[in-house]
Amino acid sequence: MNKKILVVDDEIKILEVVKSYLEREGFSVITETNGNNVLDTFKKEKPDLVILDLMLPGISGEELCKRLRQFSNVPILMLTAKVQESDKINGFSIGADDYITKPFSPRELVMRVKAILRRTTDDVPLAEVMSFNNDDLVVDLRAHTVRKKGVVVNLTPNEFKILKILIRNPNRVFTREELIEKVMGFDYEGYDRTIDAHIKNLRQKIEDDTKNPVYIKTVYGVGYKFGDGNV
Template sequence: MKICVIDDEPLIVEVLKAYLEREGYEVCSALNGREGLSLIEKEIPDFLILDLMLPDLSGEEICRIVREKSEIPILMLTAKTAEEERIQGLLLGADDYVTKPFSPREVVVRVQTILRRFHKGEVPRDLLSFEQGILTIDDHKKEVKVEGKEISLTPIEYKLLTGMARHPGRVFSRMDLLALVEVDPYEGYERNIDVHIKNLRKKVEKDPRRPRFIITVFGMGYKFGGKPDVPHAAQ
């Protein structure tokens, strides 16, 4: 799991990186907001630790931009003590905040807690149902139905659909999708993912030009837009 840390204090970045890597996380980092936004677009992290006060863009502005494209968990670091300022960050979409100075161990625990909450929202692996049963996936039978009618998918299309559907709202880069379909990337093949996505849309979308399930996130990749019907696996 990849965590992005954006903070203009190099020591804080180094300490958090060391503690998070000790827990098995992969960490990328940036020292200002613009660099951080570019890094997020390039790396597609699973979690964002964001300083509220940066020299170029505010943490609030970065949070707003990220939330327009992604639902990744965000933990804010702030030296601001005013309640209204902290609340503003939460209203913009941050999941929690830690006030500076802080214990690195506390940050790690906050990250782990938020991730546990976040992944409780994942859809079960064996039976997936979306939009009041319009799209269903029975992973045990490898069976996909749209409005009750079974559709035929290629192995790559099936892996793309189920891999994304298990994480509604998460943005997948083309490289992420290559990993889902277990294909080694080589020159030119990364863009072939777009062809598989186009073919998948023709099969699962009522109107492929206005997709409901397989959504393009411009400049970043794709995400699954269906609303889950079931919060837990069928018995």
């Protein structure tokens, strides 16, 4: 079945170009120009990925991203004219999976879409359900679900992939560069702090005390690891 992409931008020419390039690659494309309509369209169409401009009439792209993350872990690719590193870090911190700035190459956009979809549908070997601290945290790798104290936790695709990498390698320390390479891909041209934003979000969702994490530990000057041998 063809993957369905929701493209949200108030610039008609950009919509037309992006739609044309994506359809040429076999994707089914839905478009919206006003932020007020996006949530209803999303719930009706159930897209596999959202390309979301930040500067929109009605509800802003940032606010839409936050609202989508309240009930969905669909991949979100932000499309914006904002170029500062702080803007990108903020985008990741509210749940975006990737970020591309205007002006952009439509071919690069298509490549980013394919890469995101590849990362979120990768194969999972047969070690399926992993439980920690007497079922305080339960991770089902095949179903892509996480439960904290019995309650389902909604992770973004990148957050889940980071968690999966860490729990498959307990006590191994991963540098930020290693995590970026494994999660975002070899050709990702981003910032080390991107991983910090994802880690912060993960801790808020799975830790009882984010200042004293049990699961995702910081190894100062190096990177991150899962647990300390007691989880």
